[in-house]
Every structure is written in structure tokens, then in C-alpha cells.
Amino acid sequence: MKKFSTNKNINFITAFGGLPFLILLLLPTQFWLAAQLLGLVYLIVIISFIAGVNWCIACLTNNNYLLTWGIILSILAWGVSCYAWFSQQADMAWILGWLLLNIAWFVDRKAYANYPGLLALRLTGTITLNLCIIMIIIRSLA
Numbered sequence: 001m002k003k004f005s006t007n008k009n010i011n012f013i014t015a016f017g018g019l020p021f022l023i024l025l026l027l028p029t030q031f032w033l034a035a036q037l038l039g040l041v042y043l044i045v046i047i048s049f050i051a052g053v054n055w056c057i058a059c060l061t062n063n064n065y066l067l068t069w070g071i072i073l074s075i076l077a078w079g080v081s082c083y084a085w086f087s088q089q090a091d092m093a094w095i096l097g098w099l100l101l102n103i104a105w106f107v108d109r110k111a112y113a114n115y116p117g118l119l120a121l122r123l124t125g126t127i128t129l130n131l132c133i134i135m136i137i138i139r140s141l142a
């Protein structure tokens with residue numbers, strides 16, 4: 001088992017990353033589509049960052065599966081973003097982004113098995129993002 005040291009504030013900082021989504025929820029209706037699209041770009045950047053962490057671990061451990069997954073995850077995430085921008089259907093893109101985030105979580109649970117500190121950090125971020133995304137989807141459908 002690999003040691004991944006974290007300071008006690010890193011989970012708070014990770015959860016704080018959901019703040020832009022909470023601000024998005026407070027915006028008036030006339031800005032909703034533009035805000036959703038910008039929020040989706042932020043979500044895609046986060047998913048791409050997760051893919052980058054996978055790529056880094058893959059390089060350190062010579063894990064070709066994880067290396068490939070990191071690249072595919074990033075490409076899929078940006079595909080969701082392109083779908084949202086070109087179709088102007090942000091509601092469906094949020095659902096696709098949410099699915100992608102959770103698929104990545106299930107892959108990462110196995111990939112980070114030797115890194116319990118990193119897994120705990122990833123769990124904090126995933127829970128925060130899930131709550132924020134679900135609130136955004138609910139507002140979109142209301």
C-alpha cells in the first residue's frame with residue numbers, strides 16, 4: 001500500500017471546488033442556459049483533471065489500462081462539452097457528465113486501491129460534485 005499524505009485541510013479545499021456550481025444555482029432564470037454551459041465546462045475541466053491523475057498514476061506504475069482510461073475519460077468529457085455547446089441541450093449534457101463522473105469513480109475505486117488517502121480525497125470530491133450536479137439537474141427539469 002502506497003502512502004499518500006494529505007494535510008487536514010485538503011478535503012475541505014476539495015469540497016470547496018463545488019462552490020461555482022452552487023453560485024450557478026443562484027443565478028436568475030434569464031442567465032440559466034449560459035450559466036449551465038459555463039458550469040459544464042467547469043465540470044469537464046474537473047473530469048479532465050481526474051483523468052490527469054489517472055494518467056500520472058499509470059505512468060508511475062506502468063499501468064497501460066489506467067493510462068488508456070485516463071485518455072478515454074478526458075476525450076469523453078470534452079465530447080460531452082461539445083455536445084452541450086453544439087446542441088444547446090445542457091440538461092442532457094449534465095446527465096451525461098454526471099454519468100461520466102460516476103463511471104470514473106467506479107474505475108478509480110479499483111485503480112486507487114493502493115492509495116487510500118487519494119481514494120478518500122476522490123470520494124470527498126465525488127460526493128460534493130454529485131450533490132451539486134443533482135441540484136442543477138433538478139433545477140433544469142423544474
